[in-house]
Amino acid sequence: MPTYQEFAALARKRFQENQASAARQSGEFFFTEHARYKMQQYRLSEQKVKGIVRRPRREEKGIAPRTVAVMQPSSTKKEQGKETWKQEIWVMYREKAKKGMPGEREKRIISAWRYPGVSPERDPVPADIWRELEENAILEPEN
Numbered sequence: 001m002p003t004y005q006e007f008a009a010l011a012r013k014r015f016q017e018n019q020a021s022a023a024r025q026s027g028e029f030f031f032t033e034h035a036r037y038k039m040q041q042y043r044l045s046e047q048k049v050k051g052i053v054r055r056p057r058r059e060e061k062g063i064a065p066r067t068v069a070v071m072q073p074s075s076t077k078k079e080q081g082k083e084t085w086k087q088e089i090w091v092m093y094r095e096k097a098k099k100g101m102p103g104e105r106e107k108r109i110i111s112a113w114r115y116p117g118v119s120p121e122r123d124p125v126p127a128d129i130w131r132e133l134e135e136n137a138i139l140e141p142e143n
Helices: 004-023 033-041 046-054 127-135
Strands: 029-031 058-061 068-073 077-079 082-084 087-097 105-116
Touching: 029 033, 029 046, 033 046, 033 105, 046 068, 046 087, 046 105
Parallel strands: 029 105
Antiparallel strands: 058 068, 068 087, 077 082, 087 105
């Protein structure tokens, strides 16, 4: 039977190996510990998450500052010529400059989750409200 010190040393070594493997970057993507935990919870692979970020079906502004949330349905079905689905996979990320590499960007995956059903699209701001804000110089007009 190993002593406590031997057990602690093995546990520390295992922990450091896990930390090193989790910290590795995957090209233009960096996965936070929270994202890895959620991917495991919802049984999502790195490849699946990367695919959603690269080819989203829908993209919205994230709820956290400077983030983007993207979605793809988990599987689709055609009913009467219309595509339907029962579950969506969402990924929230933030794009930022890579450290030590000017001009290169990395996508920091913050979280990933499955949404049961079809999520409602956010209501866009009506055109007359945009016009009013631009006329009163509250917002600069978009080019």
